[in-house]
Amino acid sequence: MTLFGKLDDLDTKSNENQQNKKITETEKTKVLIIGSGPAGYTAAIYAARANLSPVLYEGLQPGGQLTTTTEIENFPGYPEGTTGAEMMDDLKKQAERFGSDIRFGMATKTDLSKRPFKVTIDDKKIIETESLIIATGATAKYLGLEDEKKYAGSGVSACATCDGFFYRAKDVAVVGGGDTAAEEALYLSQLCNKVYMIVRRDVLRASKVMQKRVFETENIEILWKHQTKGLVGDGVVEGAKLVKNKGEENEVDVDIKIDGFFLAIGHTPNSDIVTDYLDTDDTGYIKTLPGTTKTNIPGVYACGDVQDNIYRQAVTAAGSGCMAAIDAERWLAENS
Numbered sequence: 627m628t629l630f631g632k633l634d635d636l637d638t639k640s641n642e643n644q645q646n647k648k649i650t651e652t653e654k655t656k657v658l659i660i661g662s663g664p665a666g667y668t669a670a671i672y673a674a675r676a677n678l679s680p681v682l683y684e685g686l687q688p689g690g691q692l693t694t695t696t697e698i699e700n701f702p703g704y705p706e707g708t709t710g711a712e713m714m715d716d717l718k719k720q721a722e723r724f725g726s727d728i729r730f731g732m733a734t735k736t737d738l739s740k741r742p743f744k745v746t747i748d749d750k751k752i753i754e755t756e757s758l759i760i761a762t763g764a765t766a767k768y769l770g771l772e773d774e775k776k777y778a779g780s781g782v783s784a785c786a787t788c789d790g791f792f793y794r795a796k797d798v799a800v801v802g803g804g805d806t807a808a809e810e811a812l813y814l815s816q817l818c819n820k821v822y823m824i825v826r827r828d829v830l831r832a833s834k835v836m837q838k839r840v841f842e843t844e845n846i847e848i849l850w851k852h853q854t855k856g857l858v859g860d861g862v863v864e865g866a867k868l869v870k871n872k873g874e875e876n877e878v879d880v881d882i883k884i885d886g887f888f889l890a891i892g893h894t895p896n897s898d899i900v901t902d903y904l905d906t907d908d909t910g911y912i913k914t915l916p917g918t919t920k921t922n923i924p925g926v927y928a929c930g931d932v933q934d935n936i937y938r939q940a941v942t943a944a945g946s947g948c949m950a951a952i953d954a955e956r957w958l959a960e961n962s
């Protein structure tokens with residue numbers, strides 16, 4: 627071996643050592659759940675009650691997307707409604723009551739090539755698990771404008787309930803025409819002076835009941851058939867540059883003065899860490915066998931928004947979390 631060969635070898639070994647050093651712990655589980663929205667917590671309740679001692683890692687946003695929503699009026703069993711944060715807190719307590727081990731931490735890598743499946747947590751620890759339930763949800767989409775990055779945290783937000791407070795008595799805009807946009811606009815209308823809804827078509831996608839509320843709210847103005855070209859402002863957002871009737875004869879530029887620009891145009895599934903192994907659709911939603919939570923790998927299950935681009939409701943996510951725990955339990959019974 628040449629000196630260079632030896633040095634290369636040493637380099638490789640030292641890199642391996644450094645990587646190994648980072649992994650300080652390995653632990654074994656029967657059921658590992660990643661993600662903590664209604665799907666993850668419900669899977670934990672069912673797996674715990676089946677005596678499977680599930681371990682659940684909550685991810686970056688414990689409680690998931692619902693913790694950033696306002697009133698939940700459509701979850702069965704809450705005649706007066708509740709808040710997302712309260713509901714997630716209740717689900718977590720319920721899962722813990724039956725012995726779920728709920729931990730703060732983020733799954734950063736997976737190896738699903740063979741059993742036990744390996745899931746790396748925070749790049750530090752490996753969990754070797756007999757079965758895996760993926761309930762990692764979805765994340766808000768952005769328009770892809772440079773200005774969204776430029777003004778991130780300085781007027782641009784994808785969560786009205788998190789950041790709306792900073793815009794009290796100011797003028798703001800919400801992009802989108804779905805239920806999320808309607809909900810965010812209604813929430814902001816109670817805090818802000820004026821709320822524009824920037825809607826790219828001449829109809830809203832939101833449910834009729836939400837549309838009615840929006841139309842009846844005086845300080846919400848819908849900018850139909852408008853799209854956003856960019857944002858302006860000295861360090862913070864002070865306005866948006868829009869175009870109306872884009873591509874049509876009567877296309878016209880429109881400028882609005884706003885302090886806050888809220889995105890509400892849909893979501894991307896959080897499936898990155900498993901796409902090397904699991905079948906997904908074109909947009910990254912994990913494919914499951916219809917009527918089940920089974921993925922293409924036996925012993926790996928997906929529930930909630932990471933596998934659902936149609937219903938995306940708290941109640942359907944919770945239902946699929948229950949299904950994932952039952953699917954995992956049956957599979958473990960047959961394969962342990």
Ligand code: NDP
Nearest residue numbers: 802803804805806807809826827831890891892936937938
């Ligand atoms: P949706 O996909 O329903 O709506 C997205 C909206 O953003 C649409 O109006 C869409 O326009 C618009 N949009 C998408 N991309 C762009 C773009 N590049 N530029 C401008 N506008 C864009 O997403 P939501 O997050 O609103 O809702 C997701 C699901 O969650 C739905 O099923 C909804 O019913 C549900 N939900 C339920 C709630 C409740 O029941 N309380 C609350 C919130 C959500 P276009 O219509 O032209 O495609």
